[in-house]
Amino acid sequence: xxxxxxxxxxxxxxxxxxxxxxxxxxxxxxxxxxxxxxxxxxxxxxxxxxxxxxxxxxxxxxxxxxxxxxxxxxxxxxxxxxxxxxxxxxxxxxxxxxxxxxxxxxxxxxxxxxxxxxxxxxxxxxxxxxxxxxxxxxxxxxxxxxxxxxxxxxxxxxxxxxxxxxxxxxxxxxxxxxxxxxxxxxxxxxxxxxxxxxxxxxxxxxxxxxxxxxxxxxxxxxxxxxxxxxxxxxxxxxxxxxxxxxxxxxxxxxxxxxxxxxxxxxxxxxxxxxxxxxxxxxxxxxxxxxxxxxxxxxxxxxxxxxxxxxxxxxxxxxxxxxxxxxxxxxxxxxxxxxxxxxxxxxxxxxxxxx
Amino acid sequence: xxxxxxxxxxxxxxxxxxxxxxxxxxxxxxxxxxxxxxxxxxxxxxxxxxxxxxxxxxxxxxxxxxxxxxxxxxxxxxxxxxxxxxxxxxxxxxxxxxxxxxxxxxxxxxxxxxxxxxxxxxxxxxxxxxxxxxxxxxxxxxxxxxxxxxxxxxxxxxxxxxxxxxxxxxxxxxxxxxxxxxxxxxxxxxxxxxxxxxxxxxxxxxxxxxxxxxxxxxxxxxxxxxxxxxxxxxxxxxxxxxxxxxxxxxxxxxxxxxxxxxxxxxxxxxxxxxxxxxxxxxxxxxxxxxxxxxxxxxxxxxxxxxxxxxxxxxxxxxxxxxxxxxxxxxxxxxxxxxxxxxxxxxxxxxxxxxxxxxxxxxxxxxxxxxxxxxxxxxxxxxxxxxxxxxxxxxxxxxxxxxxxxxxxxxxxxxxxxxxxxxxxx
Numbered sequence: 001x002x003x004x005x006x007x008x009x010x011x012x013x014x015x016x017x018x019x020x021x022x023x024x025x026x027x028x029x030x031x032x033x034x035x036x037x038x039x040x041x042x043x044x045x046x047x048x049x050x051x052x053x054x055x056x057x058x059x060x061x062x063x064x065x066x067x068x069x070x071x072x073x074x075x076x077x078x079x080x081x082x083x084x085x086x087x088x089x090x091x092x093x094x095x096x097x098x099x100x101x102x103x104x105x106x107x108x109x110x111x112x113x114x115x116x117x118x119x120x121x122x123x124x125x126x127x128x129x130x131x132x133x134x135x136x137x138x139x140x141x142x143x144x145x146x147x148x149x150x151x152x153x154x155x156x157x158x159x160x161x162x163x164x165x166x167x168x169x170x171x172x173x174x175x176x177x178x179x180x181x182x183x184x185x186x187x188x189x190x191x192x193x194x195x196x197x198x199x200x201x202x203x204x205x206x207x208x209x210x211x212x213x214x215x216x217x218x219x220x221x222x223x224x225x226x227x228x229x230x231x232x233x234x235x236x237x238x239x240x241x242x243x244x245x246x247x248x249x250x251x252x253x254x255x256x257x258x259x260x261x262x263x264x265x266x267x268x269x270x271x272x273x274x275x276x277x278x279x280x281x282x283x284x285x286x287x288x289x290x291x292x293x294x295x296x297x298x299x300x301x302x303x304x305x306x307x308x309x310x311x312x313x314x315x316x317x318x319x320x321x322x323x324x325x326x327x328x329x330x331x332x333x334x335x336x337x338x339x340x341x342x343x344x345x346x347x348x349x350x351x352x353x354x
Numbered sequence: 355x356x357x358x359x360x361x362x363x364x365x366x367x368x369x370x371x372x373x374x375x376x377x378x379x380x381x382x383x384x385x386x387x388x389x390x391x392x393x394x395x396x397x398x399x400x401x402x403x404x405x406x407x408x409x410x411x412x413x414x415x416x417x418x419x420x421x422x423x424x425x426x427x428x429x430x431x432x433x434x435x436x437x438x439x440x441x442x443x444x445x446x447x448x449x450x451x452x453x454x455x456x457x458x459x460x461x462x463x464x465x466x467x468x469x470x471x472x473x474x475x476x477x478x479x480x481x482x483x484x485x486x487x488x489x490x491x492x493x494x495x496x497x498x499x500x501x502x503x504x505x506x507x508x509x510x511x512x513x514x515x516x517x518x519x520x521x522x523x524x525x526x527x528x529x530x531x532x533x534x535x536x537x538x539x540x541x542x543x544x545x546x547x548x549x550x551x552x553x554x555x556x557x558x559x560x561x562x563x564x565x566x567x568x569x570x571x572x573x574x575x576x577x578x579x580x581x582x583x584x585x586x587x588x589x590x591x592x593x594x595x596x597x598x599x600x601x602x603x604x605x606x607x608x609x610x611x612x613x614x615x616x617x618x619x620x621x622x623x624x625x626x627x628x629x630x631x632x633x634x635x636x637x638x639x640x641x642x643x644x645x646x647x648x649x650x651x652x653x654x655x656x657x658x659x660x661x662x663x664x665x666x667x668x669x670x671x672x673x674x675x676x677x678x679x680x681x682x683x684x685x686x687x688x689x690x691x692x693x694x695x696x697x698x699x700x701x702x703x704x705x706x707x708x709x710x711x712x713x714x715x716x717x718x719x720x721x722x723x724x725x726x727x728x729x730x731x732x733x734x735x736x737x738x739x740x741x742x743x744x745x746x747x748x749x750x751x752x753x754x755x756x757x758x759x760x761x762x763x764x765x766x767x768x769x770x771x772x773x774x775x776x777x778x779x
Contacts, residue, residue: 039488092649096632100527101505142529142768149632149769158632158770159535162463162527163507170524177542198488242514242523252455337511339523 006180010226011233011345013083014312017076018216018299019046024316027295027309034212034300039198045213046300047196051075057151068215070144073100073192076217077148080188083221084152089185096154097175098145099167099191099304148190156184166339167191168218168307169240173341175222176238186223191305193217211279214300218308229350233315236328236344237263243282244338253286253340257332260342264328272327272347275314280334287332293317307333307341320347359611360544361621361779364445365555365719366437369602369706370406373415374440378706378716379723382731383752387584387705389598398563402570402579404586406600406707407561408433421449427512434461434509434557435516437603441553442517445607445619451551453518458549460524460540461510461605462532462556462711509557521549526711529766530671531630532556533604534714534774538628540608541774545625550613555605558712565599574675575599587708588735589672589701590679592742597673600707604715606722621779623722626759627658633769642677644684647771651689651761654773660759662690665697665775667730667755669721669762672701673708678765683743698755699748700724704734714764714772721760721776730755 019034020026034044050068057078066074084094145160159174161167168191175187193216194200200213226232239260243252261267268274268290276283278292295313296302302309314329326348333341365375370388372378381388392405408416413429416436424432442451452459479491505511507525514523524539526532533556540554569575576586576596587598614621631650633641641647655662671682690697702717709716724731730753738744759777766772 101507142527142766142770145632145770146768154632156632157630158528159539159630160526160528160532160770161524162505163510163523163525164505166523167525174539177546181546202488202492240522242519242521244515255455 004182007182007224009176009179009235010223011235011311011315012186012221012223012225012227013080014221014308014315015076015079015219016216016309016312017048017051017072017218018302018309019048019214020298022076022079024312027298027313027316028318031298037196037200040200043200043209043213045196046215048072048215054078057081058147062147066144066147067195069192069195072215073144073190073217074147077152077188077190077219080219080221081152084188087186087223088225091153091155093156093185094154095156095175095178095184095187096145096149096158097171097187097189098148098160099171100144100160101162101164101167101194101304148188152188154188163339164337165303165306165333165335166337166341167304169333169339169341172220172307172343173238173240176235179222179224186221188219188221189308190219191217191308193302193305209301211296212300214302216299216302216305216309218302218305218312220308220311231315231320231347232350234346236346239342241340242338243340249282249338250285253282256340256342257286260344264344264346266328270328271330272323273314273317273319273329274332275310275329276332277334283332283334307331311343314345315347324349358545358547360541360625361609361611361614362606362623362625362722363609363614363619363621364441364443364447364607365605365622365722366440366444367602367604367716367719368408368412368416368433368437369709369716370408370600373412375604375719375723379720382702382705382720383729385732385734385751387734389587389600389705389707390583392561394562395566400566402576404576404579404583404598405561406598406602406709408601422516424512424516428504428508430463430557430559431509431512433559433603434513437555437557437605438513438517438553441605441607447607449517452520452553454520456550457520458522458540458543458552459510459514459517459519460526460536460552460554461513462526462528462536462715463506463509464527464529464532464558464560464711465506513553517553528770528772529768530708530710530713531764531766531770531772532711532714533716534718534762534764534772535630537606537625537715537718538630538772538774541625541628544608544610550610552608553605554608555603555715556711557603558709559601560710561599561601569599576674585735587674587704589670589674589704589733590683590743590746590748591736591740593740594674594676594679596675597703598707600709602706602709602712602716604712604719606715606718623725623779624777625774626660626777627654627656627775628773629653629657630770630772633771642681644681644688646769647681647685647763647765648688650771650773651685651763654761654775658775660775663693665690665759665761666757667698667700667721667724667760669717669760670699670701671763671765672703672733674703680742682763682765683746686746694745695747697747698730698753698757699733699746700731701733701748702731704736705732714762717762717764718774718776721762725757725760725776725778728754728756730757
């Protein structure tokens with residue numbers, strides 16, 4: 001059977017929350033200073049104050065029943081509500097794709113441990129018998145997704161991923177495919193950074209992070225319709241790959257990069273901007289001669305919300321300001337586990353703004 | 355409908371009291387439950403001790419059978435490896451078969467749940483400020499502190515490295531729908547030409563105390579702890595009062611038709627369609643009229659290019675909770691209307707319990723076996739005289755019927771609905 005021609009996919013809007021603030025412009029201003037983690041002085045991190053949720057959008061009970069990671073995400077997503085509400089499509093055509101990793105294993109466990117410390121004689125059963133049911137559902141990532149879906153009336157396809165940094169690319173790829181295949185008109189892609197709990201320390205014991213960690217969230221609204229902004233931003237191609245450390249990791253990455261660029265008959269030298277972690281050895285080798293830009297100096301390593309944060313950063317980069325012609329931007333993400341994500345964006349100035 | 359045919363060429367499974375798919379299928383055909391009193395729940399003095407759980411004999415068999423030991427990994431990873439090895443062997447693949455381009459791994463799972471003992475270990479290491487003294491804790495034997503470094507994608511990462519998966523790996527964390535969604539994502543990736551082969555399914559080990567407290571506090575577990583364990587899961591009965599916690603894992607090998615034909619693989623069935631929809635209702639309840647479940651089933655049928663009359667059997671989500679079962683029954687009426695009287699229905703959780711992410715994958719394997727053997731599996735504890743929806747074609751005894759197509763439902767907390775259509779090869 002012949003497949004119908006894929007639909008165009010555009011970036012409509014983005015929303016961020018990180019140590020630099022909740023505006024993409026803050027990523028180009030003075031960088032905040034990271035501070036040591038309370039439980040591990042040798043690891044530094046960019047912290048974000050736990051936000052108070054928008055009461056008109058979320059039930060007040062959510063504020064006290066969701067862990068900080070979820071609250072940061074819900075706060076970030078709330079700022080996309082006007083853009084979502086302005087969409088012409090029906091709720092059944094609005095997809096929700098989420099990247100919600102949890103570093104701290106069972107998050108409620110750390111609460112349980114703290115409670116045991118305060119009252120060592122208390123039975124665990126008694127502790128959990130008094131646990132609010134909504135909090136109990138933090139066992140499941142889907143609880144946070146359901147709050148987003150309810151608040152923004154997402155009734156279309158949905159998917160949740162939980163695989164550290166690569167989860168964001170999984171969610172992005174799913175959204176891109178849903179729109180290309182016309183299974184949805186628009187898609188919310190949401191991501192959150194994991195809570196910085198002692199689990200980070202335990203997990204990273206053998207390989208402590210070299211760069212500061214960060215807390216935050218990021219969300220994108222993709223649509224089959226272009227935005228009315230000065231730049232029309234379309235997703236040209238999206239590639240996922242798994243290339244764990246090894247002799248052929250670079251070869252796999254190069255093959256995927258070539259496949260990605262060939263979609264627009266491009267070479268590396270044709271790109272106006274490359275956004276990638278400049279400290280990643282594989283990305284350095286993959287992108288020779290390219291100046292690598294990143295928002296990490298302002299946010300730290302945001303884990304699962306890094307890719308979406310960098311996409312917003314790439315689209316708002318000051319280098320576009322003076323440009324008069326359409327240009328291509330490449331985003332490369334590479335996790336320490338070996339996941340590779342490539343996103344090729346096409347930016348073209350809209351006539352009304354020219 | 356997508357462009358390429360997707361065939362199932364192998365599967366593996368571990369469920370309570372069953373170390374492989376054939377053992378579980380036989381057990382269900384013999385109308386035997388997998389649910390019994392969990393020794394841990396008895397020891398902890400829980401009001402309800404019923405669960406589907408993997409016992410020590412099963413764990414010994416799992417660890418003994420692994421082609422390579424997986425030291426340092428959590429039990430989830432060992433279970434995943436065991437089931438993956440079964441599935442690959444069933445598909446006549448070796449361990450290196452996924453170590454090539456255009457292969458993928460899609461695993462559903464929910465959070466790792468530490469036990470009370472594991473929490474107790476950490477609580478012994480508080481400093482003067484009431485915080486965990488991590489340096490002191492790190493002096494503890496690593497095997498006892500590992501649970502707090504484990505992630506929900508631990509087993510996916512382990513399998514990816516063990517099998518050398520070539521192109522793509524993903525962990526789906528969509529609550530009770532995660533297993534079906536992992537299979538659905540793999541199906542889409544092959545059907546649209548991005549992959550040729552995928553291993554997909556789910557692992558879940560939730561039959562322990564933390565999930566018990568969590569789901570008990572929600573009122574989701576069977577409230578009748580004094581009933582015999584094997585009678586507590588009673589989907590679609592008037593006296594149903596909650597689900598029974600369970601655990602297990604299942605994985606399927608999916609291949610494009612071209613890939614399967616090239617290596618002359620035996621097709622065990624096809625994935626014909628899939629849908630996943632977001633309900634956007636309250637977190638733990640569905641639209642009471644069943645309309646959201648109906649939309650999901652209809653979307654899966656549309657994706658498969660089938661009409662309701664072309665479905666022979668529905669493998670129900672059928673958790674035995676009051677709301678889920680009534681919503682699903684109403685949805686069936688909306689989707690199948692006049693065809694409902696002829697439609698075979700089965701609710702496997704009546705015998706296996708609810709293994710959350712694992713359930714969708716386990717039920718997919720049971721559906722494929724039902725197609726192969728021409729069987730409508732029994733819904734244990736179902737009696738027409740006590741049924742809330744007596745017009746539904748459910749039976750407590752196994753029925754022999756021709757089955758060409760099965761629609762398998764999975765509806766998760768958070769309003770994550772998914773349905774998959776399986777068919778004869």
